[in-house]
Amino acid sequence: MKVGAMEYTHLGDTGLEVSQLCLGCMNFGTEQPWMVHDRDQARAVIERALDLGINFFDTANVYSHGESESILGDVLADADRDRAELVVATKVYGEMHEGPNGQGLSRKHVLDQAEASLERLGTDYIDLYQIHRWDEHTPIEETLSALDRLVEDGKVRYVGASTMPAWRFMKALHEADVDNYERFVSMQCEYNLVDRHEEANVLPLCADQEIGVIPWSPLAGGFLTGKYDRDGDPDSGRAATDEFMEKRFTDENWAVVEELREIADANDATPAQVALAWLLHKEVVDAPIVGPRTIDHLEDNVGALAVDLTDAEIDRLEAPVTPVWNREIGDV
Incomplete structure (x- = not known):
């Protein structure tokens, strides 16, 4: 298994230094059966990420209704790390309680949820x-006014966005410029070898505006790890209940997986490492968000840093899929 040394990059056009892999913490909690319910196991993964040089951690208030944030916070508090070296990211929008003001981006909800x-x-x-x-x-x-207030109060250092059509994101950037509010510095979007619709949507905008890109689902929910077979049984595990996973079982995507396996063998790497290496070769990408549930998976992901793909290999990986903006996904 390849082992790569962690490298660091700046997030967008800021001076903020982040590891080239971000540890996603959505899997830590008890909201879904497939999540890591064992807090000791979650702790072990986070601690190993720190040991491997990861300083960038992403969670959200809505992940298991705060459990993920609490788990991450507890581990980082106990870790022998300078807080100034760590980059902790979280999100706001999702429903945190029933009734009025339980979700959204109102000034009230943003400020209340930031405190929580x-x-x-x-x-x-x-x-x-x-x-x-x-x-x-x-x-x-x-x-934007609420986010700006949080920055002024010292409770937030930078603000970012996630998953939206490019025209809406540009509207937000324009309003921030016109009204002198804090500007979004990053975009989280779904981006991987088989989900490349953002190449026809927000990624050109991010490149033009020097916005940092931190892709979620870089392994397409496990599809790009090679654990699924074209002739296998898709009606098992998470794929059986995941609508987006089911949509990935297309001829074009299977062709990507076939190329992925061949190129992985040629590079003495795993399919997951090649899939992540492809993202790391993209100039617009700063740090893919990986979501390993075990230390073995984490170490495999970090091994992507040692995979150097040729232009010919990148062309082979990209050939089966033509990026098209999927409005059903983009407008959620």
């Missing part, structure tokens, strides 16, 4: 506070 996230994370400030989705019911100026 700070308490669960056990920190005085959030390095990267991200809007998890676009809120059609709240003017973007109101949201």
